[in-house]
Amino acid sequence: MRYGYYPGCSLERNAIAYHQSAVAVAPQLGIELNEIDDWNCCGATEYSSIDLIPAYALIARNLALAEQQQDENGGQLVAPCSACFLNLSKADHYMAEAPDLAEKVNDALSAGGLHYDPGSIQVRHLLDVIVNDVGYDAIKAKVSKPLSGLRVAPYYGCLIVRPGYQAFDDPEYPTSLDKLMRVLGAEVVDYPLKTHCCGGHMTQISRPTALELIRRLLKNAADYEADAIVTVCPMCQLNLDAFQADVNRFFGTDFHIPVLYFTQLIGVALNISPVELGFGKEFVDARPALDKIGTGSPPTGRRRRSREKGLPMPTMSEEG
Amino acid sequence: MSDNAYEPVIVGFLCNWCSYRAADLAGTSRLHYAPNMRVVRVMCSARVDPQFVLKALREGADGVLIAGCHPGECHYVEGNIKTLRRYELLKHMLTQFGIEPERVQLVWASASEGNVLAKAVDRMTEQLRALGPLRWQETVVQQDKRPVSTDAVVEEVDRG
Amino acid sequence: MSEERVGVYICHCGTNIAGTVDVEDVARWAGEQPHVVVARDYKFMCSSLGQELIEKDIKEFGLTRVVVASCSPHMHEKTFRGACERAGLNPFLFEMANIREQDSWATNDRKAATQKAKALVKAAIERVIHHEPLDPLQVEINSSTLIVGGGIAGITAALELANAGYHVYLVEREPSIGGHMAQLDKTFPTLDCSACILTPKMVEVDQHPNITLLSYSEVEKVEGHLGDFTVTVRKKARHVIEDLCTGCGECERRCPKRVIDNSFEAGLGFRKAIYRPFPQAVPKYPVIDTDNCLWFQIGKCRVCERFCPTGAIDYEQQDELLEIKVGNIILATGYKLFDPRRIPQYGYGRLANVFTSLEFERMVNAAGPTGGRIVLRDGETEPKSVAIIHCVGSRDRNYNEYCSKVCCMYSLKFAHLVHERLPEAEVYNFYIDIRTPGKGYEEFYHRLLEEGTHFIRGRVAEVTDAARQPGEEGKLIVQVEDTLIGKQRRIPVDMVILSAGLEAQPDAREVAQKFGLGCDANGFFVERHPKLDPVATMTDGVFIAGTCQGPRDIPDTVAQGAAAAARIASLISQRVVQMEPVRAHIDEDLCSGCRICNDLCPYNAIVYHEDRQVSEVITALCQGCGACVAACPSGAITEAHFTDEQIMSEIEGILWDVRPQGAHEAALA
Known part of the structure; x- marks a missing residue:
């Protein structure tokens, strides 16, 4: 192709x-x-x-x-x-x-x-091409090092699905990146802010506004115990990664969530060397997160409630 | 409509169950659309013999609109599918006569789609205004492209 | 033909026609047309005076043909045919020109409308000259009726007809009748217990000597026409022998396989693999759900068989095909709740404490999975705040543009029930508009305002568990623009109820085609006339009732069920009804025996006689579509009242002002 x-x-x-x-x-x-x-x-x-x-x-x-x-x-x-x-x-x-x-x-x-x-x-x-032209099945067949044990928050940002001149996913609640990450073997957390704004260039105009927008995204990922946020956009990556320390200083928080490109995680799953994939250039060190791959240590705390007790949850189509 | 401006005349063959009722509904809803279509009611669009279309064009109509129920919703199960088959063939033949394909159109309009029918009439009227009068004499007869019997072709389709 | 004497009548319809069409001019002009003996315009042709005018003229002028230019033939063709008949003229020697719906109402251009009216009148004159006297077909009405769907609409209709002394076959897809109404807790605005008013009717159906109840069955095939339908019904295997089963419920108690009940309990509760949907189910017999039964899936168990005291379990039971004969049919197939998973930003299926309205109905029901307690998905915690979101999937271009009509009222009912059960809880209703037309409905809304429900006007943007402030932690946050104060608001709550709209059944189009009906753009069955004939359809003998025709509440549904029954009772009591004689006929002298028409007929109404090598139309089966007429290469088939000659003449007439006089003869030469 x-x-x-x-x-x-x-x-x-x-x-x-x-x-x-x-x-x-x-x-x-x-x-x-x-x-x-x-x-x-x-x-x-x-x-x-x-x-x-x-x-x-x-x-x-x-x-x-x-x-x-x-x-x-x-x-x-x-x-x-x-x-x-x-x-x-x-x-x-x-x-x-x-x-x-x-x-x-x-x-x-x-x-x-x-x-x-x-x-x-x-x-x-690029996400559209990879999930739709290459397809999940073809990618799955090529995965040699599944990302099992890695909990990722799929972050789409606001520009990719809206206003939808070339829509390839639901503009309100896209799921293509979620599916891709699952295919790579990662555990995908439900990330309700997946299409919320990262602040864009607001970091240069109104710092507190931008930092609050970034804080929300980081907090939500942390609440779900995500090991990493995966992005499809350089702007989103820059804001969440480079300004993470600023957010911590400004709000007195302590986030350490690496923010990675989806292509980097595909590369890891295809067993391409980290250097070739540009690892090491991120501000928030990705190594602790990548070390989890293959370990599958169960996180605790705020997780989806177990379905054994109480009333049954409605089934989602993906779960059949 | 000013006295001198050319106004096309469209003969509409509408089926009794969907498209005729769509035209009724357009009126009941006071959806104003071009007054250029004059309606002949048939029980089903499949009753529209290609000869009717040729007759209308020969007798001075500038265009013919055939309208039926949506595929799968025909009152007579699948009459509209038969219409579609005949229509494609008829269009093919009309093109050979030198008649522009816009002059004979087929649309689907259910009984609840007055707006769909009204829009189709408006659109077709605009297209025909742009094309100008049909002039059957000059287009078909004098160039000796006059129609032979359509029965042979129709027979072919209905067999298929 | 030359001696035909035509009377032409142009109706003003008050100003409906006369406001746009110069009716006097049309009448004057019509009077000058060949064959026309008398032409008049009159204020209201459909009035008794208008009709008497026609009758008088027929006698006085010896009219042999009548043309009325007024509204759509679907409106008044019968009226004017009646006038002709009363004056001794065959009713089929009449033709109508539609100059209202298809002319005066469709334009403001007086000149163009008048010209079009003349063309339509001229077409009718040219056509009517070629009309032939016809006799309507006589059809005997079988007094049995098929009712499809055992919800409250079907139940009402069945009881009405059965009580009138007519036999009814009531076919229900599910194991029990009762429909959605059986799932509801209370009914608005009176707060009657839904099951308490419904179950007596269900029992009455069960015990009525005139009703054959075919539950767990579906219609496979429908053939025939008004008065004489042959219907094939598939009675699905229950794997329980009804004659032996006493409905004791022992099998259900013993069955080891627990399944989430996505049907009756709306996914909120459980049932067994052998089950009755609910204790008051009618009929009382359980069914085995073979997709979940251990014996059918892994070949082990047979516990129900072992414990059944009457030996009623039959694993070998097969589906049965029944053929029944009926004269009329009522479709009362109901609705499907909008699936809120289609609006992912509302979180249903992802966020545990987002519920659908039907789930909530089951939750507040004392017989439901929580015994009527309002609790979160954990089954224990009572919510301190509840958000009810209106118009989920309704009034929304992305999903359904229409209003589902019942959600406002049931949302108010939910708010009331929360106040009643959890007096400390805050209740928020998020609405676009509150729509409460109906007896006692607006009063119910006022009652809720006084009960302290918070009403916030605005369409909810999203429901999320992503907290921003400490007060939002662990809550569901409803993000909404409050359009009354013009501000974005975030309301943290414990529970969200999505008031999902009503949709057509997913297989509505398939069913419509089976019964020869149309569906509107949303999949609801199309009625014969939206105002005046809401329960009849374009197919004679097939009626519709309840939410399969469009969203409506219980009182309206019941009224429609009874109305459909009344329409059928009236047909049955006539014993014989007349039908349009629009049927095809083959002239055997012209038929070449090519058999093209044989395969075209969707009703298999054309038979081929090998001996004579000709085809013949069986009039009783023919529906008069005319597909064969248009296809016959020998011109051997005619369609009564729609002959080639009649239509060709109509075309000539309709183009009277643009015909190239004489030129067409040249073209034919």
Whole structure:
């Protein structure tokens, strides 16, 4: 399976572990990632609120390049970063919906000899490609080191499922990452805040607001005794990981929850060496959590209530 | 409707149980839609002999709308499926005559879907306005594309 | 044909038609059309004066054909046919032009509406000239009735008909009749005990000499038509011999296999592998649930057989197919509760103390799994605060757009029951609007306001156990925008009840097709007329009652059950009813014996005579769809009242203003 690969700026710097792990697991899953030649920044979350046309032109340039390089990507463009994914699919969506916008954007692109026909490139998130194109069964078959004993909180963040231009999961309560983690052998905790905001760039604007949002996410994961939070977005990872110490200082808490990319955990389950997967770059040390793999020590305290006593719980479809 | 502007005329063949009642419901709900469709009621869309469609087009209609119950909801079990088969073939033949495919349309509207039928009529009226009058004489007769009997083709389909 | 004398009547329908269509102009113009002897416009053609006008004209002008341009034929075709008949004219020599529903009500454009009205009138004139006198078909009505579904609608209908002296077959899918009503604790607003008012009726059904109760059975096949249906019923194997079983319940007590009861106890309680759904079940015989019975699953046990004092257990029992003959059918197949797992942010199935409304009904029921105690999922702790969320799955574009009609009232009832059993507990009702139309319903709402229930107006965003503040620890937090104060609120509670809406049964479409009905977009059966004929359907002889037609409460359901029974009693007492003679007929002289029509007929109404090499339509089986007529390559099949000639003439008439005069002859040449 061939795809165009749009790493985005963060995967070159703070989220390099995401890039390394994605590139490491892709061939094992039969995914061929061909980086778009000469790609540029997607404008992140801010630019579109400043000036719309240049913002869309900035994004659409990447789509136009992908369209040009269709031979290498088969018309599919994969973004591992949720913000990039949202921006790319948003530009495609609105250009298709509003022909006059498409005209203005293409006008701008023509300065560089480029043109983009909305709808010609399918924008995908890496999670979507892995769970839907590769599929759970194929991944399961490749797992050589199951993550048994590791309790993970699946954290989707807010950009990947909403507003859903390229929806591949329930926008209110997604479950694809949950299923993927189960396939890898991990124990998945119910994580009610899975789509709540990590604060985004609020850390630079209103620190207390951002820290409170991060605290909630960490606390909820800690309440469920998660050993790690697994993310699909560089922004989420940065906030939860790099600001964890700040949260502890600010609120007097004591969280030590490593925040990992889902591709890193796939890599571990496929028995790829931790160095190749970019481990060691995280602020909150992941080693204690990874040491639990294979041990399966039963956690105590706040767990789902046992079903032996009291009234029966309703069955969920997954449990049959 | 101004005096000079071209207004298409659509003959609608509506089945007694679903689509005719959908048209009734559209009226009862005062859903205003293009007054361009004139309705011929049949018991089932499967009663619509392709000859009826040709007759309507020949007699000056600019388009024909056939409407039936949704597949699986036919009052006569599966009459609408037979209609669908005939319709595909009929369209194929009309295209050979030089008649645009938009001129003969098939829609499903249940008795509770007045809005669906009204929208279909509006949409079709717009399409026909864009296409302009059919002009059967020029399109079919003078170019010697006039219809032979459709029975042979219909027979073929019904056998299949 | 040239000597036909046509009378044309254009109805004003007050201003309903005359407001948009220039009726005087249409009448004047119609008077100038060939064959038309008299054309009039009149305020209300359907009034007795309007009808007398037609009758008088038929006699005075010697009319041989009548056209009325007014409303839909589904509304008044019968009325005007009656007028013709009274004046000695065959009722089928009449034609109606629909210039109300399909013209004046569908546009504001007076000019276009008037032009369209003329086209429709012209079509009717051209068509009616080719009409032939017909005699309605006579159908004898079998006095037995099939009722599908043994909830309160089916029970009511069965008792009405049985008491009138007619035989009823009552088919119920579950092991016992009673339906959803048997699961409920109290009924709103009177707070009657539901079982106490229902079970006497169930017993009456059981003992009624005119009712054959076929429980644990399903309809396999339906054939025939009004007056004469043949229905095949599959009586599923109970593995209990009914003639021997005394209903003592010993088998149930002894059975070692405990199963979560997802049906009657809504998943909140347990039953055995051999069970009666509840102690007052009718009939009293238990059934073996073969999916859970140890003998059927692993080939060991047979405890029930060992302890049955009458030897009524029969592991070898097979399904039975019964063929019954009935004249009419009532479908009363009920509803299914919306599954709140479809709204994952409300936490049902994940968060232990989120309950569905049906679970709560069972919980507060004294005969239920907790003996009527309101407790959390642990079976012990009484909640100190309860949130009741309205409109779960209703009034929501993501799920069902319609209002489920009963949830507001039952949510108020729940609030009352919590106050009654747990006086210290706080109760919150989260609603969009409180909808309490009904006798005594609004008063019940006021009573709850006085009882101290908190009413918070807003659709709940989520129910979560992710605490933010210390006061939220260990609680379920209901996140909602309180639209009356315009603020986001987080209300911590111990228990959440989801007032789930009513949905059509999952197999409603399948059932509808079996009985020749239509379903609306939501899967509810479509009635013949939403206002005037709510229990009849487009299929003669098949009636609907209760929530299979749409969400409604018990009094409305009971009324519909009785109404359907009354409609059938009236048909039965007529003994013979008349049906539209719209049927196909094959002219044997023209038939080439190609047999194309044979396979097209969905009713197998066409037989082929090998000897004469021709096909023939069996009139009694034909339903008049006309599929064969359109397909016949020899033009040998005609459909009475929908002949090729009639429809072709109608097409010519409907296009009178755009016909290329003379050009079509050229085209034919």
